[in-house]
Amino acid sequence: xxxxxxxxxxxxxxxxxxxxEVLQRLPGAEVKFAGKExxxxxxxxxxxxxxxxYALAEVPRPDIxxxxxxxxxxELVDDREVVDWVRAVHEHTTWTxxxxxxxxxLGAAGLLExxxxxxxxxxxxxxxxxxxxxxLQRVVEQGKIxxxxxxxxxxxxxxxxxxxxxxxxxxxxxxxxxxxxxxxxFDCGSPTKAPKEVVDFLSSLM
Amino acid sequence: xxxxxxxxxxxxxxxxxxxxEVLQRLPGAEVKFAGKExxxxxxxxxxxxxxxxYALAEVPRPDIxxxxxxxxxxELVDDREVVDWVRAVHEHTTWTxxxxxxxxxLGAAGLLExxxxxxxxxxxxxxxxxxxxxxLQRVVEQGKIxxxxxxxxxxxxxxxxxxxxxxxxxxxxxxxxxxxxxxxxFDCGSPTKAPKEVVDFLSSLM
Numbered sequence: 514x515x516x517x518x519x520x521x522x523x524x525x526x527x528x529x530x531x532x533x534e535v536l537q538r539l540p541g542a543e544v545k546f547a548g549k550e551x552x553x554x555x556x557x558x559x560x561x562x563x564x565x566x567y568a569l570a571e572v573p574r575p576d577i578x579x580x581x582x583x584x585x586x587x588e589l590v591d592d593r594e595v596v597d598w599v600r601a602v603h604e605h606t607t608w609t610x611x612x613x614x615x616x617x618x619l620g621a622a623g624l625l626e627x628x629x630x631x632x633x634x635x636x637x638x639x640x641x642x643x644x645x646x647x648x649l650q651r652v653v654e655q656g657k658i659x660x661x662x663x664x665x666x667x668x669x670x671x672x673x674x675x676x677x678x679x680x681x682x683x684x685x686x687x688x689x690x691x692x693x694x695x696x697x698x699f700d701c702g703s704p705t706k707a708p709k710e711v712v713d714f715l716s717s718l719m
Numbered sequence: 720x721x722x723x724x725x726x727x728x729x730x731x732x733x734x735x736x737x738x739x740e741v742l743q744r745l746p747g748a749e750v751k752f753a754g755k756e757x758x759x760x761x762x763x764x765x766x767x768x769x770x771x772x773y774a775l776a777e778v779p780r781p782d783i784x785x786x787x788x789x790x791x792x793x794e795l796v797d798d799r800e801v802v803d804w805v806r807a808v809h810e811h812t813t814w815t816x817x818x819x820x821x822x823x824x825l826g827a828a829g830l831l832e833x834x835x836x837x838x839x840x841x842x843x844x845x846x847x848x849x850x851x852x853x854x855l856q857r858v859v860e861q862g863k864i865x866x867x868x869x870x871x872x873x874x875x876x877x878x879x880x881x882x883x884x885x886x887x888x889x890x891x892x893x894x895x896x897x898x899x900x901x902x903x904x905f906d907c908g909s910p911t912k913a914p915k916e917v918v919d920f921l922s923s924l925m
Contacts, residue, residue, distance in 0.1 A: 527740035527897065534733035534870060537764050544766035553770055558743050560750035564759055564768035613898075634898060651902045663898025664740060668871065672904050685907045685917045691733065692819075692840060692869025694908030695901035696857045698878050701891045702900030711891045 514541050517575035517602075519615075520548040520565045521595070523585030526556045527664050528612040529563070532579050535671035538687045539679065547572045549594060557584050569598045577674070578606050581667070582613030582633065590621035600624070608674060609658050612667035616660040620645055628655040633663035634704045635716065649705070665702070668693060721749045723781035723808075725821075726760040726771045727801070729791030733870050734818040735769070738785050741877035744893045745885065753778045755800060763790050775804045783880070784812050787873070788819025788839065796827035806830070814880060815864050818873035822866040826851055834861040839869035840910045841922065855911070871908070874899060 516536050518529050529546075537544045548554050548565035555562050580599065589595050600622040603609045611619050616632040619625055620643025630645040630653055631637070637647040652670045653660045661670035672693070676684035701707035722742050724735050735752075743750045754760050754771035761768050786805065795801050806828040809815045817825050822838040825831055826849025836851040836859055837843070843853040858876045859866045867876035878899070882890035907913035 525740070526736045530732045530736040533767065534731070537766060544764065546767055558750065560743060560772075561739065561752055562770035562772070564770065566766075566768070651900065662900075663896075665874065665897045665899040665901065669902050669904065676904055681905065682917065682920075685905050685913060686921055688903060688905055688908050689910065689913045689917055689921055690869075691871045692908055693871040693901075693903055694857065694868075694912065695871065695899075695903060696875050697894060697899055697901065698875065698882055699887065699891050699894055702894050702898055704895065706900065707891060707895045711888065711895055714888075715892055715895055 514539065514576045515543045515545065515572070515574065516577040516579065517572045518544070518546050518579045519569070519581065519595070520546050520554040520563055521583070521585045521589055522554050523557045523583050524554060524563070524581055525583035525613060525664055526561055526563065528581035528583060528615060528667055529579065531665060531667035532610070532612060532671035534691055535668060535675060535687055536577065536579070538690060539675060539683070545572055545575075569595065573602060574605050575602055576606060577608045578602055578610060580611040580615035580618050582611070582615040582664075586614040586617050589618050596622045607657060610660070610670060610674065612661045612670065613663045616640065617643070619658065619660070624658060628658060629653050630655070630660045631662050632660065720745065720747050720782045721751065721778070721780065722783040722785065723778045724750070724752045724785045725775070725787065725801070726752050726754040726769055727789070727791045727795055728760050729763045729789050730760060730769070730787055731789035731819060731870055732762045732767055732769065734787035734789060734821060734873055735785065737871060737873035738816070738818060738877035740897055741874060741881060741893055742783065742785070744896060745881060745889070751778055751781075775801065779808060780811050781808055782812060783814045784808055784816060786817040786821035786824050788817070788821040788823075788870075792820040792823050795824050802828045813863060816866070816876060816880065818867045818876065819869050822846065823849070825864065825866070830864060834864060835859050836861070836866045837868045838866065
């Protein structure tokens with residue numbers, strides 16, 4: 514089972530690494546990180562580089578596509594080469610997935626037309642541009658397309674995917690392997706739960 | 720505020736990237752990834768390389784040290800150069816932290832003697848070898864040393880750290896920025912919660 518994670522400049526690292534840490538544990542998983550060209554891609558703050566061992570053109574038939582988000586998606590949605598690649602591989606995938614603003618790239622490829630979809634809460638309305646129905650849910654399943662909310666949600670999305678692919682025993686085993694028993698110090702990880710002043714502060718920043 | 724993440728071969732990527740995604744958002748954060756030498760380090764399954772922009776010798780005075788885990792720590796605990804570096808930088812850090820089996824490296828450096836500490840649940844007993852008291856908690860604070868449990872726990876550890884450093888508003892803002900509103904599909908992320916057959920299966924594997 515070939516699983517391709519797309520890398521690009523100004524990616525949000527956790528968008529990719531969350532689902533990677535889950536999906537690489539699927540029996541038979543063949544994980545590949547791919548960018549427009551092979552080489553290093555820097556994260557949003559530039560303080561880390563992740564390495565693409567493959568160029569997109571070298572991985573035309575992934576079984577699972579994971580499209581991460583990050584500030585770089587602002588350019589990516591207008592990058593014909595990437596968007597065309599996404600549209601083409603989607604025809605053959607078993608699952609096409611995104612985390613955070615990665616869904617905007619799926620949208621730009623025309624894959625979300627008429628579907629429920631999610632993204633980072635700050636960008637939800639942008640989904641309408643691509644004909645999608647913005648949905649404030651952590652994981653949104655629409656047939657073989659699965660979109661996840663902001664950054665950390667890719668972990669939940671990937672565990673859900675393992676459950677669909679291999680059943681609950683495998684999903685539970687992987688969840689325990691990565692000791693995913695989250696105990697966030699606050700109950701504020703969604704705009705519907707966070708104090709208004711925190712939401713306002715972030716809204717003014719981002 | 721200089722924050723150094725240690726990279727090494729056979730690292731578990733999420734151990735580093737979870738806390739990275741949180742701590743890089745601290746105002747004034749200067750994040751550096753460092754390995755024994757500058758260059759690429761491959762994860763446990765080798766399917767991803769992370770890039771160390773710095774050699775350990777180039778970052779002798781981090782304010783915050785994050786020591787991730789992974790199978791590679793088995794060799795790291797016997798690597799005199801790394802262990803000596805950890806011991807030396809700890810004298811000047813404000814916070815010395817670990818995720819997963821990263822705590823074994825802190826232990827090898829003699830930092831956990833007589834302290835409560837945690838690690839991946841499968842390796843808890845190994846902590847005794849370093850004079851630490853194994854503690855099945857997700858985040859264990861002992862003065863300036865903070866150890867976190869397996870893999871995904873580094874996110875909770877880092878948010879706790881932000882709370883200590885900058886207060887709850889900053890921690891809540893970062894939690895909302897990464898939309899950390901975890902909704903794991905199962906309640907099985909700890910050996911005390913997972914079905915016995917899942918725990919037994921993983922125990923036989925790992």
